[in-house]
Amino acid sequence: MKEQSTVTPRTLPGFMELHPTEQVLFNQMKEKIQKSYERFGFLPLDTPVLELSEVLLAKAGGETEKQIYRFTKGNTDLAMRFDLTVPLAKFVAQNYGNLQFPFRRYQIGKVYRGEKPQKGRFREFYQADIDIIGDGELSLLNDAEIPSVIYTTFKELNLGDFTIHINNRKILNGFFESLNLAEISTDVLRVIDKIEKIGEENVRNELRELGVTVEAIDKIIAFISIDGNDSEKISKLESLEIVNPVFADGLFELKEVVKNIKLFGVPEDNFMIDLTIARGLDYYTGTVYETFLNDYKQIGSVCSGGRYDNLAGYYTDKALPGVGISIGLTRLFYQLNELKSINADKESISEVLVISMSEDISACISVATAFRKEGINTEIYMLNKKTKAKFKYADRLKIPYVAIIGEEEQRNGTVSLKNLATGEQNTVTVEEAVQLLKR
C-alpha cells in the first residue's frame, strides 16, 4: 500500500544542513576545538536550547530581541538561546555555591537568531565558547592565557598562519576621557574610522565640526597613527603623555598581558597589539581579542572575545568578572568550505570498505569484524552488485581502502587490500591488513 507523497521535503532557509561527506569535515573542526579547549582544563557545559524568556531576555533589547525565536507553550513564555553567554551567566548565578572558582567552562552548541537570510549568514549556528569566571576577582594572567588557547586551537585547525590582535578597551576609553570627549566618543570613532577613505584633512575638518579642539585633534591623529612592533606601539602610547587613570590602567594591563603571553608559549609572530580592534563592543571592559587568518583576511575575525567586569549582574549581586572567547564555527566552516580550504585529517568515516567477489559475503563479515575489533572503522558492502559499483561506492564516500575477498582470499584466509589513491594492491593476511590500515 503506497502512501501518497503530499509534502515537499525541504529545509528552512538560513539553516545549515550538510551532506555527510561535508559533515565529516565539520565534525573534525568541532572536535579539534573541543580537544584544544579541554587541553586547558575547561569544563564542559551543555545548557538547554530553550529557556524562560524572562530569564534569557533579562538583559537583551533592541536588535537582539527582534531576532529571538520566542513563543508560548501553555502558559510558559519560552525563547531559544541566541548565544552561550547568557545561559552561562544564568548557570553561574544559579549554581554559585556549588562551583569552584575560577570557573573555567567551554560550551559548543547551536544558537538561534532570526536574522535576514543572506549568503553566509545563518539562523541556526554553532558557537564554540570558553570563559573563565572569577569570584570577585580574576588575575590578569587569565587574560594572557586566553591567547595560548587561541594559538593551540588554530594550530590544530591547520588553517595556515594567523595573528591574534590584542587591545585594551580602557586605553581608548581613558584617552577620550582625558580629552573630555567621552560623551561624543561614538561620533569621534565614526569619523576617525573613515580616515583611509577620506584622508587626514577631511577627518580633521569633521572633528572640528564636532567641536573637538585643535590640540585634541592633534592627539587623536597621533593616537591613530601609532604603528610599529608591540614595544614601539607601547612607547608611542607612553609618549602621548595622557594623564588619566583609566588610560594608565589600560596601558598597564596591555603591557602585562603582552609580556605574559610569551610565557604561555605563543610565538611573537602569532600575536600583536592592535589599537583599532573591538571599538564597537560595549560588553568588554578590558583586554579584547580578535583573530585573523592571514591567508583569508577577507573573512574577518574568526575568534573574538575579551574581559568583562561582571558576567551576571541581572541575576545576582555577586561580582563575577570574566574573560572569554567565541568561535563562530558554522560561519567559519561555511566560508572555508566556499574557499575549498578545509584542511581535514580524513575525508571519510570508514577507513576501509570490505567487498566480496562472490555472492557469499560471510568471509567479508568475519574480516570486517576483525578490523572493527582492532578499532578500524569498517564498512561491508552487502549489495550483490557489479565490482565497479562497489568501488564507486567507496570512491563517492572517499573511503581510502577497499579490502577485496575473492575465492582465493577466502581459501587462504587473506585479503587483497587496495589503496584507492595510489592504486597499489597487496594480498596480505588479516593481521597484516590491520597493521597496514592502522598506519
Next chain:
Amino acid sequence: MKEQSTVTPRTLPGFMELHPTEQVLFNQMKEKIQKSYERFGFLPLDTPVLELSEVLLAKAGGETEKQIYRFTKGNTDLAMRFDLTVPLAKFVAQNYGNLQFPFRRYQIGKVYRGEKPQKGRFREFYQADIDIIGDGELSLLNDAEIPSVIYTTFKELNLGDFTIHINNRKILNGFFESLNLAEISTDVLRVIDKIEKIGEENVRNELRELGVTVEAIDKIIAFISIDGNDSEKISKLESLEIVNPVFADGLFELKEVVKNIKLFGVPEDNFMIDLTIARGLDYYTGTVYETFLNDYKQIGSVCSGGRYDNLAGYYTDKALPGVGISIGLTRLFYQLNELKSINADKESISEVLVISMSEDISACISVATAFRKEGINTEIYMLNKKTKAKFKYADRLKIPYVAIIGEEEQRNGTVSLKNLATGEQNTVTVEEAVQLLKR
C-alpha cells in the same frame, strides 16, 4: 555601578542541565556511542532543530502532535524536532539523487517533547540513532549487523552484562492472521499481556468473551508459552504448524538474522529470541530489537529499534526500506546516575593541576605549557591562596594529579607530582612528569 538583580536565574522543568563534573561523565558516554557508530561506517548527519511544521508534522498526529513545540515567527509555521527519524526521512527524500545507498547515517542530538514533567522524563533529551536505508531493497544481513553495533556500543559503555532481545513483527502478525484474529489483535494482546497477573484460566475466559474459539485459544496459549533457548523457540514455533505466508516470512527472517548475528561476532550470551517484545510499535514491519542491562532490568529497554518498510512515504514515491536503533541517552544517563552506576574512564577533564608554592607562577606557566604541548590536559591554579585551597580545588574537580612547584623545584627545573588518590609524591623532571602523566 551595580545593576540591580531583578531576575531569578532558573532552568525550565524537564530540561537537564548537568553540573560540569557530571557533564564530563555524560560526554564520555556520548563520545563512546559516537565512536562505536563510526566503527561501523555510519556517516554523521546534523539536521536543524527547527523545521517547517508542514514538513516535520507530515506524518504526526495524536499524542505526538500535542507534545510538539510549535510556533510561528513572521509568517512561518515552525516546529522543533521531536525525534531524529522524521528529519532523516526528510533529508533522504530531499537528497535522494545525491546519496550512496545503502545510506548509513548516525545522528546524536537533542529532541523536544513537551511531555508532563515527571522524575526521569525530559522535555529536551538526546537521542543517538543509527539507520541503514536501502534504495528499493535492503539485505536482511543489515538486520544481523545492527546487533553487532549494539553489542560493541554497550561493551564500550561498560555497564555490565546486557542482552539484546530479538523478534520479528511478522511472526505475531501472521499468527493472528492465521487465526482470523488480525482485526482484534490489539484486544487479544491486551488480554494475554495480563497472564502473569491474572493467570491462564482468566486469560482463557477473557479471550472467549472476545469471541476467540477454543482451538485458537489453545494455539495462543501454546504460542505465549514458548520458551527455551533460541533453537528450541524456533522448533516450537515450527511445531505450531501455522499456515500463513506472513508468519512463514517472519520465521524465515528471524532464523536468518539469528544465524548471521553470530557471524558478526556477537556472543550467544548477549542476544536471544524474545517473542514478547515490540508488540506495541506499529512503525516496525520486520525484525525488532530491545536491549536490557541485566543488572538494571528495572530501567527497561535502553536501545530499541527495528526494520521498517518505508522511511519516507510522505515525502517521496521512492521505496526506502530501512533498519535502525535509537539510544535515549539523556534518560539512560539520568537513570544510571541515580543508581550511581556510570562507569566512566575518567572523572575530570584536567589530568593535572599545576600549583605554585610561591607568589611567582611563571615556572608553573612554563611547566603547564610543556604538559599541554604533549597533549596532557592541564590547568594552572592562578589565585594566590593557601596551599590547602589549591588542593581542595583539585579535589573538588576530581583532578587526579597535582604538580607542585616550590623554590627548590624552580631552581632545579623539576616538579613534585602528587597522585591525589594514593598520596604518592615524586620529585621528577618535567619530561619524567610527562611520562608519568601519560600512563
